[in-house]
Amino acid sequence: MSGLSPRALLCLVLLALCACDLSAGTTRQEQLRKQYDDALAKLKDDDDAGYQRLAMWCQQNKLTKEADQTWNLVLKKKREKLAANQAFRRTRR
Secondary structure, eight states, X not given: OOSOXXXXXXXXXXXXXXXXXXXXXXXXXXXXXHHHXXXXXXXXXXXXXXXXXXXXXXXXXXXHHHHHHXXXXXXHHHHHHHHHHHHHHHXXX
């Protein structure tokens, strides 16, 4: 037998399991970020609903940075449309 006590051996096993869980979590986050990048690349500029769905998907998958980034894109597009509508109304007067 090794010179380790049962408690020390159990701690080593738990430490190894935790390390595996952490690396699997990182891999999952990387996969989600790749899916986000792919979905963002496929969206068309005028697909407001698609951007909103993507932002909600990010929130559900705890990609907070990407969710914030996507919501900012949605808001930017809404502001641009509002400004264009206001400019159009001014020219019609």
